[in-house]
Amino acid sequence: MSIINYASREIQFKIVYYGPALCGKTTNLAYIHERISPANRGDLVSLATAADRTLFFDFLPINAVVIKGFVTKFQLYTVPGQVIYNATRQLVLRSVDGIVFVADSQWEKMEENVESFRNLEENLAQQNLSINEIPYVLQYNKRDLNNIAPTNYLEFLLNNRKKRVQSFEVISSTGQNVFASLNAVSQMLLHKFSKQSDAPASTTPSPVAIPATL
Numbered sequence: 001m002s003i004i005n006y007a008s009r010e011i012q013f014k015i016v017y018y019g020p021a022l023c024g025k026t027t028n029l030a031y032i033h034e035r036i037s038p039a040n041r042g043d044l045v046s047l048a049t050a051a052d053r054t055l056f057f058d059f060l061p062i063n064a065v066v067i068k069g070f071v072t073k074f075q076l077y078t079v080p081g082q083v084i085y086n087a088t089r090q091l092v093l094r095s096v097d098g099i100v101f102v103a104d105s106q107w108e109k110m111e112e113n114v115e116s117f118r119n120l121e122e123n124l125a126q127q128n129l130s131i132n133e134i135p136y137v138l139q140y141n142k143r144d145l146n147n148i149a150p151t152n153y154l155e156f157l158l159n160n161r162k163k164r165v166q167s168f169e170v171i172s173s174t175g176q177n178v179f180a181s182l183n184a185v186s187q188m189l190l191h192k193f194s195k196q197s198d199a200p201a202s203t204t205p206s207p208v209a210i211p212a213t214l
């Protein structure tokens with residue numbers, strides 16, 4: 001649930017990067033952290049094992065646009081993808097506003113992708129939420145590798161609901177479409193906020209300032 005502070009005119013949204021182990025969630029946050037100027041972001045906080053597997057979560061706060069006089073902040077989190085850390089995923093998902101589901105495009109990861117999506121739905125259900133109520137986008141990551149499934153197969157597996165969502169072909173290690181997917185989900189959140197608040201909807205600018213060097 002977004003946090004609105006009328007005194008400081010700030011609104012905060014929580015976006016969670018979800019997906020199977022080693023699909024590239026932390027790599028997304030590392031890239032975003034590297035590309036946004038320190039004036040517009042906080043530190044990337046990562047709690048990882050020696051082998052760089054996320055143990056608890058990664059956290060990156062970013063400042064984005066001003067909308068209707070509110071400074072909008074996005075708090076980006078990743079969950080640990082390893083199956084054993086489900087309790088932690090449930091904690092990280094608390095009060096989530098938007099989700100970037102990161103799928104690993106490699107053929108051998110299809111089952112894990114589907115299982116992770118199902119696990120996401122189950123964990124949302126525990127909060128009495130349905131995936132259909134939460135703005136989310138899909139990332140098909142690791143498009144640079146050779147052994148990858150075609151995107152229409154990934155669409156068939158993961159984007160097969162009545163209401164299809166936006167999906168992106170991503171190479172998070174080089175940054176391809178990392179900001180496109182973040183902006184898409186942020187924009188959905190801002191639209192939702194615009195619709196819910198009393199003031200007339202304004203045009204929604206690109207929520208996250210994309211560095212000019214991209």
Ligand SMILES: Nc1nc2c(ncn2[C@@H]2O[C@H](COP(=O)(O)OP(=O)(O)OP(=O)(O)O)[C@@H](O)[C@H]2O)c(=O)[nH]1
Nearest residue numbers: 021022023024025026027054080081142171172173
């Ligand atoms: N070739 C390629 N490798 C990638 C890409 N994205 C991530 N990787 C690599 O995949 C490995 C796992 O990436 P992480 O970002 O740590 O994965 P994660 O989803 O955070 O994993 P957990 O924390 O265990 O859930 C790392 O070695 C990354 O460099 C990509 O687009 N292409």
Ligand SMILES: [Mg+2]
Nearest residue numbers: 025026053054
């Ligand atoms: Mg990680």
